[in-house]
Amino acid sequence: MIDIFIRSFDLIGALIAILISAPVTIIIALLIKLEEPKAPIFFKQKRIGKNGSPFFMYKFRSMHVDAEARLDMLLAENEMEGHMFKMKNDPRITKIGKFIRKTSLDEFPQFLNILKGDMSFVGPRPPLEREVAEYSEYQLGRLEIMPGCTGLWQVSGRNKLTFEEMVELDLQYIRTRSIWLNIKILCLTFKEFTGKGM
Template sequence: MNNATEEEKWLDKDKINDRHFYLGTKRVVDFVASLIGLIVLSPIFLIIVICIKIEDRKGPVFYSQIRLGVNGQPFRMYKFRSMVVYADKKIQKLLDKNEVDGAMFKIKNDPRVTKVGKIIRKYSLDELPQLFNVLIGDMSLVGPRPPLPREVAEYTEYDKQRLLVQPGCTGLWQVSGRNSIGFSEMVDLDLYYIKRSGIWVDIIILFKTVKIMIVPNDAY
């Protein structure tokens, strides 16, 4: 991927949007799979809700945040709350501890993460409410990680190419090392996926995601 020529680094937007069969099939699969997932996983949702409430009765169970989707369109993304209340307001004091290069913030031992949060983040269970985002069409099951507006503000034109497709609950970055991979490598993986995405590629990534949820990688 890093050996690509300058011309190969840039995506053809028209070619991406012209894949009508793939995009149509992907949307149908996303809708059906997310609906089934929300129903089948409802007992796990209930258990997580109870655990979060036991640890913090006054705090909300769900956490929502504005992210940018396809073509930079903002949408509200949902997750189970894995951090203390008002965690976003405390991030300024932690920016100098960022362990990821580029337009992304991650620290391994984030003091804002709750006890329950550490567990559900390790197994990526905090991401399950994003199935609702998939159901209503804000996200896809597979695609690039949806970025924050403040992250995109730091993007180069090359980086912004990852916004040409719908963001996903999981993707090539998540199954390739996740937090052990830097920002520039994440962008390269996303663009590599966009160029080669297809039904079978998505299925392979989904199977790898299930494996990671059972045998976690370095998610935090």
């Protein structure tokens, strides 16, 4: 029953979010195109969703088009423990990309993923295939539900957390999730978002 309530909430919320964010979305798209006219506006990447099902997650493109090819050369600079890659001064990020990442505006196209049923507003962050390939059986537990645009991990420290801490928060969310918990996490996410200067 909880899945039906959350899915209904996601559908209605995603439609409202797309309508409200439309003016900002158009401006971001124009700025991305002006910086690199021949490059695409959107970036899609294969991620792993519920029960290990792959899907394409959408974002506004915040990196140069050869970013994926350059990743192997930067893995030694990874600043995050575990199976995720994070680099504070990633040279692959564009000028507009720095701004939309800092403000999380690059995430707006994920409202489409919610409409499609690939993602939920709240849930574990969808991992890459190479990350899942290194998961332990325990860590695979975070794939039991639909991944989310935000989650308990994001409002509990985000980049300051280790991978293991993120997994524990994801599993805690899976055990206790409810509409009210989702609303609380969304409110905390919005507070963090507006605190970034938006």
